[in-house]
Amino acid sequence: MPFQEKSAWIMTLALLLGGAFYFMTVISMSSAMGRLASPNIPVVVVYTIILVLISILGHTLIALFSPKEANARIDEREKLIFVRASSISSYVFGFCVITALGYYLISNDGDFLFYSVFASLMLAQLIEYVVRIALYRTSI
Amino acid sequence: MARKPPISNNVRELREACGSMTQAELGDAIGVTRQTVIAIEQGRYSPSLESAFRIAREFGVGLDDVFSWDED
Numbered sequence: 597m598p599f600q601e602k603s604a605w606i607m608t609l610a611l612l613l614g615g616a617f618y619f620m621t622v623i624s625m626s627s628a629m630g631r632l633a634s635p636n637i638p639v640v641v642v643y644t645i646i647l648v649l650i651s652i653l654g655h656t657l658i659a660l661f662s663p664k665e666a667n668a669r670i671d672e673r674e675k676l677i678f679v680r681a682s683s684i685s686s687y688v689f690g691f692c693v694i695t696a697l698g699y700y701l702i703s704n705d706g707d708f709l710f711y712s713v714f715a716s717l718m719l720a721q722l723i724e725y726v727v728r729i730a731l732y733r734t735s736i
Numbered sequence: 737m738a739r740k741p742p743i744s745n746n747v748r749e750l751r752e753a754c755g756s757m758t759q760a761e762l763g764d765a766i767g768v769t770r771q772t773v774i775a776i777e778q779g780r781y782s783p784s785l786e787s788a789f790r791i792a793r794e795f796g797v798g799l800d801d802v803f804s805w806d807e808d
Binding site for chain 1 (some may be wrong): 740741754767768771772775779780782783787801
C-alpha cells in the first residue's frame, strides 16, 4: 500500500473518531440542557487535539515502517489523485455550506449554523480522504 | 470511478526482458513510485507523455513499442 494511501486511512480514522467525539459530546450536552448547546471552545480544542494526536502518531508509525516512501515526493499519479479528491471535496463543502446558510435564513439559529458548517468541513475532509483511497485502488 | 484508459502497454514484458528489473527499480529510474508502475502495468493509469518517453528510453525502444491505443 502506498504511503499516501496509508496516510489517507489514518486521517479518515482520525476524522471519524474526532467527529464522533465532537458530536456525541454536543448531543449529550444538548440532552442535559434540553436545547441545542451553544458551541464552546474546550470541545473544539479537545477535537483538535484528538485529530492532531492520531495524525502525528499514525504518520510516525507508518514512516518508521517505510522511511524511504515517507521521504519520497508525491509523483504525477498521486498529484492527479489529490487534485480529483480535492475537487470533489470542495463541491461537497460548497453544497453543505450553502444549505446550512439557507437553513439559517429560515431558522435564525446561529448555534445550528456553527454546527452545520463545522460538520460540513469535517464531511468534506472525510470525503477527500475516502476519494483518495478509492482512486488509489481504481483507474485514474 | 474513472474508466480504464484505452491504452495498453508492454511495460511488464519489457521489464522482465531487461534482466528482471523490479517495479521499484523502474519507478526510481523514471521518477514515480512502485505503486504507479504497478498501476501502469495493470492499465489502470496512463502515464504522462514525459514518463512514457522516460519508460521507452529506459528500455531503449520507441514509444510505439511500449504503448498502443486500444480501439475498443
